[in-house]
Amino acid sequence: MTVDALPVPGPLLEARAIDRSYGRTPALRAASLAVTAGEILAIMGPSGSGKSTLLHCLAGIFSPDTGEVWFDGRRLDTLNDARRSELRRTAFGFVFQFGRLVPELTVADNVALPLLLGKVRRKQAYQRAAGWLRRLELDELGGRRTGELSGGQAQRVAIARALVTRPKVVFADEPTGALDSLTGEKVMDLLVGLARQEGTTVILVTHDPRVAACADREVMVRDGRITDPYAGEAVR
C-alpha cells in the first residue's frame, strides 16, 4: 500500500447542519460540529441556547429534523430505534447532572448493570465493576444503595458506570452542576484523567468555565448555532 492509499482518519462524531425544533421553538439551527477520537470537548453557552438538544442529537437520543449525524463512519440519525439503542449501549456512556443511578440497587449493581444488559456473564460483570470501583476509590461502598450516597460519591459511581463498557464516547451533561466547587473539581479530574487513560472521547455540556478549562477545546452554542467562543463566528 502506498502512503497515498492510507485512509485519512476523519472525525469520530459529526453533526452536519442539524436543525431541531420543539413545536415552534427552534432549539438548533444548522449546527455543525466535528469531534475527533480521544478529544475532550466542552459545549458552553447561555441557558436555553440548545446545548442539551445538541448533546442528545449527537448521542442518538433525539433525531434532528434536518441535517445529519455521523458516528465512526456511519450515519447515526437514520438508524432505526433498536440499532440506535444498541449503539448507545455499546459505544456510548452517559454522565448526567444528578447521576441518574438506580436508587434501589447497590453501587456495585449499578456499575455492573450496563455489562449485564450487554449479556456479559454475572461473575465477570461484577469483577469488572469492582475494578472500576477501585479506580474511582469507591471499593468500600460497593454494597451501599446509591440513594444513600453523597453527590460527589454518586457522580463517581456514574463515571464508573459510564466507563465500564469501555465506550468510544462519554456524554456528560452538567456533570458537576449539583456539586460544590471542590467536589466538582475532583469529579472532573477523575473523569478527564480516566478518559485520557482509556482514550475515550468526552463531550461535556457545562456552564462552568472552570469545568470547560479541563477540555481540549470549547465551542459555544448561541441561539441554536455553534460559534467559536473567541471569535463569536459560526463554526463550519
Ligand SMILES: Nc1ncnc2c1ncn2[C@@H]1O[C@H](COP(=O)(O)OP(=O)(O)OP(=O)(O)O)[C@@H](O)[C@H]1O
Ligand atoms: N421538551 C421541550 N419542549 C419544548 N421546548 C423545549 C424542550 N426542551 C428544550 N426546549 C427549548 O429548546 C431550546 C433549547 O433548549 P436546551 O435544553 O437544548 O438548552 P440548554 O442550552 O441545554 O439550556 P440549559 O443550559 O438551561 O439546560 C430552549 O428554548 C428550550 O426552551
